[in-house]
Amino acid sequence: MSNQVTLKDIAAILNVSTSTVSKALSDSHEISQETKNNVVRVARSLNYVPNDIARSLKSNATKRIGVILPNIESDFFAKVIRAIEDEATKKNYKILISLSNDTIEKEIEGVSILLNGSVDGIIISLSQETQDSQEYSHLKNFNQKKLPVVMFDRVCDEIECDKITIDDFGATKEATIHLHQRGCKNIAFLSTISQTSVGKLRVEGYLKTLEELGVENSLVIKVPSYDKFDAILKDHLNNYTIDAIITSDQLSAICALKIIQENGFNIPKDISVIGFTDGIIPKYTTPSLSIINQNEEQMGKQAFDTLIHRIETINAETPENFTHKILKTDFIKRQSTL
DSSP states (O other): OTTTOOHHHHHHHHTSOHHHHHHHHTTOTTSOHHHHHHHHHHHHHTTOOOOHHHHHHHHSOOSEEEEEESOSSSHHHHHHHHHHHHHHHHTTOEEEEEEOTTOHHHHHHHHHHHTTTTOSEEEEOOOHHHHHHTOOGGGGHHHHTTOOEEEESSOOSSSOSEEEEEOHHHHHHHHHHHHHHTTOOSEEEEESOTTSHHHHHHHHHHHHHHHHHTOOOOEEEEOSOGGGHHHHHHHHHHHSOOSEEEESSHHHHHHHHHHHHHTTOOTTTTOEEEEEOOOHHHHHSSSOOEEEEOOHHHHHHHHHHHHHHHHHTTTOSSOOOOOEEEEOOEEEOOTTTO
16 A cells, blocks of 8 residues: 555645645745645655655655665774764665675675665775775776765775764874873784774874884784684783783773783783773773774764765866865773773
8 A cells, every 4th residue: 555655646635736745745945834744644644655766866866875884893883873874864864884894895795786876975984805905996986977975984095085084193192192101111002903094093103102202112913803812912911011002993992901801910000901982881891991082973974964065066067175074082081091
């Protein structure tokens, strides 16, 4: 029944034109609020389902955007997608989500599906494998198709588009300085995302800050996968002098807390720990975790707003230059560094 109801059916019941019904459902300013309310009431009672395909063909807009994410398990990406969803709802947009699972193959697949005209624009954070291989040819289709795209968090210089990131270098610099001021002399940086753009910037911020502080001891611990996390960190704890660890993400910091304490070290007396991305869990770890808050909600909102602005101005005679917005972070000090 619901798939058979048309604008004509609603118009006949209300004794108005199909054009009036269409405009009312689109919240047009040409239609009175009373008429809009009546149309919506009847449409709901009949379980009317809009024909999005027909609407997009007529208006040349789908009112849908695609979002391609490396994963959705981490707090960071979960918070970003929730912010995008909230903003999309306000603007009557729908989102189609594709997960690359940090592989270039799945990312290419997601790009291919979304490039078929099913969305008005795309928001994407690149997979680790894409950035590791530096293979971006599949992303050049965005420009060829003239499809607006916004990259966030994990971005690349090879593709011209709008970008939203945090100050990864500056955030790590602030954390390193904080640990140094606390008297830590052997600060290590542990990364599970060393091949991504954010991972490289965070390591660079750590190393450059130590150099500026005149600290010669540096140690970058690269963990290729979480199934090797315990063994790699335990080995470094046993073979190196470490009194502080900055991790590249929240999960790494939580895992590090557990392993450090299981190996007989006290946090923060023996080893201090700082991670990236705030959330509910860091407040309730033992001890509570000092964290670099990446303001994920702001990043999601900025990515959506930037994309919508680009969509709305795509046919402008003089297109605006692409922007790279760098968002500030907040350093939240808790028990793991006090």
